[in-house]
Amino acid sequence: MRLGLFLCLRCCPVLSPILETVMSETPTDETTSPPQPQPRAIRIFDTTLRDGEQSPGASMNLAEKLEVASALAEMGVDVIEAGFPIASPGDFESVRQIAATVRGATICGLARCNEKDIDRAWEALKVAPSSRIHVFLATSAIHRQFKLRMTTDEIVARAIAGVQRAASYCDDVEFSPEDACRTEHDFLCRVVEAAIDAGATTINVPDTVGYATPGEVYDRFAMLMNRVPNIDKAILSTHCHDDLGMAVANSLAAVSAGAGQIECTINGIGERAGNAALEEVVMAMKTRQDFYHLTTNIDSTRLVPVSRLVSKTTGINVQRNKAIVGRNAFAHESGIHQDGMLKERSTYEIMSPEEVGFSKTDLVLGKHSGRAALADRAKQLGFTLSGEQLQEVFDRFKELADKKKEIYDGDIMALVQQQISGTVTTQWSLIDYEVTSARNKTPEVRLTLKHGGQEFTEQVSQGDGPIDAAFWAVEKITGIELVCKDFRVRSATLGRDAIGEVNLEVEHRGKTYRGIGVSTDSVESTILAMLNAINRIMAGQSDASEEDLPQP
Ligand code: KIV
Numbered sequence: 001m002r003l004g005l006f007l008c009l010r011c012c013p014v015l016s017p018i019l020e021t022v023m024s025e026t027p028t029d030e031t032t033s034p035p036q037p038q039p040r041a042i043r044i045f046d047t048t049l050r051d052g053e054q055s056p057g058a059s060m061n062l063a064e065k066l067e068v069a070s071a072l073a074e075m076g077v078d079v080i081e082a083g084f085p086i087a088s089p090g091d092f093e094s095v096r097q098i099a100a101t102v103r104g105a106t107i108c109g110l111a112r113c114n115e116k117d118i119d120r121a122w123e124a125l126k127v128a129p130s131s132r133i134h135v136f137l138a139t140s141a142i143h144r145q146f147k148l149r150m151t152t153d154e155i156v157a158r159a160i161a162g163v164q165r166a167a168s169y170c171d172d173v174e175f176s177p178e179d180a181c182r183t184e185h186d187f188l189c190r191v192v193e194a195a196i197d198a199g200a201t202t203i204n205v206p207d208t209v210g211y212a213t214p215g216e217v218y219d220r221f222a223m224l225m226n227r228v229p230n231i232d233k234a235i236l237s238t239h240c241h242d243d244l245g246m247a248v249a250n251s252l253a254a255v256s257a258g259a260g261q262i263e264c265t266i267n268g269i270g271e272r273a274g275n276a277a278l279e280e281v282v283m284a285m286k287t288r289q290d291f292y293h294l295t296t297n298i299d300s301t302r303l304v305p306v307s308r309l310v311s312k313t314t315g316i317n318v319q320r321n322k323a324i325v326g327r328n329a330f331a332h333e334s335g336i337h338q339d340g341m342l343k344e345r346s347t348y349e350i351m352s353p354e355e356v357g358f359s360k361t362d363l364v365l366g367k368h369s370g371r372a373a374l375a376d377r378a379k380q381l382g383f384t385l386s387g388e389q390l391q392e393v394f395d396r397f398k399e400l401a402d403k404k405k406e407i408y409d410g411d412i413m414a415l416v417q418q419q420i421s422g423t424v425t426t427q428w429s430l431i432d433y434e435v436t437s438a439r440n441k442t443p444e445v446r447l448t449l450k451h452g453g454q455e456f457t458e459q460v461s462q463g464d465g466p467i468d469a470a471f472w473a474v475e476k477i478t479g480i481e482l483v484c485k486d487f488r489v490r491s492a493t494l495g496r497d498a499i500g501e502v503n504l505e506v507e508h509r510g511k512t513y514r515g516i517g518v519s520t521d522s523v524e525s526t527i528l529a530m531l532n533a534i535n536r537i538m539a540g541q542s543d544a545s546e547e548d549l550p551q552p
């Protein structure tokens with residue numbers, strides 16, 4: 001059956017290079033193997049700031065989004081999906097500011113297939129030197145019948161109108177038939193052909209619910225390449241969700257069948273089980289170039305720093321055994337493996353830790369280290385600090401160095417993260433606190449906070465322990481009630497004097513917010529994490545005036 005497809009593709013000048021790639025994967029006798037084809041370039045479309053931010057509790061503030069977007073551009077990402085501008089004024093503003101400041105990548109904004117969404121997306125994107133409008137509309141029978149209540153003709157007409165409107169603003173238009181991997185082949189071909197005729201330059205074929213298998217994805221992309229008559233006028237893209245743990249395999253199947261773009265996120269974060277992990281698709285194509293014959297623009301040595309940055313800014317930890325960027329990804333525990341590694345690294349290592357950006361040392365800074373050393377270390381760890389940010393982190397670094405002799409990478413990451421997450425809205429800040437607690441006694445907290453230049457003090461005698469009492473005191477002063485959903489304390493480094501990092505997830509009026517606080521004192525870390533969450537709530541409240549849209 002495949003042979004029939006190959007014979008047909010062979011005739012097409014656009015597809016024949018892809019065919020070469022696919023055919024060269026067939027095992028051949030080593031002595032007679034033909035010369036390897038030139039690797040084909042795959043565009044990396046990062047959607048950490050849009051689909052990734054849809055992970056529950058992963059919302060980032062403006063400063064964090066700008067930081068992540070700059071790091072993505074610096075790493076070599078081709079397209080950054082910066083957000084969904086109609087979703088809220090906050091989303092609009094972050095897309096606009098990323099479009100205005102981040103250089104080196106195309107900045108993309110998402111829009112449903114209607115005039116209001118598309119106009120709003122363009123409003124946010126138009127300042128960028130290179131921008132893309134991404135329009136989506138569901139096409140599968142299940143979405144047509146239950147979600148949209150539209151006929152196939154209506155869907156095609158809406159897709160054409162949406163793409164045409166986006167194309168009237170911008171040369172670079174992406175169209176996504178949502179739930180494409182569960183859409184009937186004939187109808188998918190019809191919509192894709194119509195969208196290309198209307199001006200779409202990229203056609204994204206999402207596996208919205210993470211249902212497809214690699215074989216099915218390969219066949220679907222090969223089918224589109226073979227059956228859609230104007231397919232040579234657009235780039236095919238893949239966007240896979242990880243509900244069955246197959247997002248990376250499915251993305252690689254799509255590019256093997258001819259797709260030219262992979263949509264993915266750092267650490268694989270995203271709606272439900274997440275998206276294909278950028279670091280995994282990139283390293284698979286790089287490490288197995290002999291098999292895939294594909295290449296990307298990504299500087300792989302930035303993968304670990306950017307992974308850390310995203311983990312810190314979203315509060316979503318990377319599992320230890322996560323491929324490529326997990327702490328254990330290059331740790332060899334077994335004696336047999338260690339022995340092999342000492343004799344010859346390649347016995348048990350297919351990539352080097354340096355290639356993906358793990359540094360050789362956990363460099364120690366101390367009291368006498370200067371601003372330049374701190375900035376350099378922060379950069380190595382994934383954070384590029386502006387002059388003002390650097391000064392603030394440096395001040396806190398000096399305070400810490402007075403308490404702690406040696407400052408490790410973990411401490412620096414915690415300090416920098418605290419600075420970035422508090423940058424946009426520091427409405428409430430901590431002035432002082434005093435706690436008394438003893439076994440079988442009600443704890444007491446005296447807390448002073450500052451807001452709008454005024455100080456407020458409360459004395460609270462309530463709760464199960466000093467942390468609970470601190471919660472009560474913060475709520476009493478700010479008047480904001482929080483339901484604690486998750487509370488994690490972790491030491492940023494080893495040692496008794498290590499910084500304690502509190503990661504908090506709270507619910508307020510049905511929405512989830514995150515807060516982070518770091519200090520060598522765990523009660524202080526808790527208060528700081530609560531204030532960080534409250535400041536995010538207050539920033540969110542000022543966003544609440546516009547319609548609160550369901551996310552795609
Ligand atoms: O998963 C999906 O279908 C999406 C689209 C908006 C591309 O995220």
Ligand code: ZN
Nearest residue numbers: 051208239271
């Ligand atoms: Zn998605």
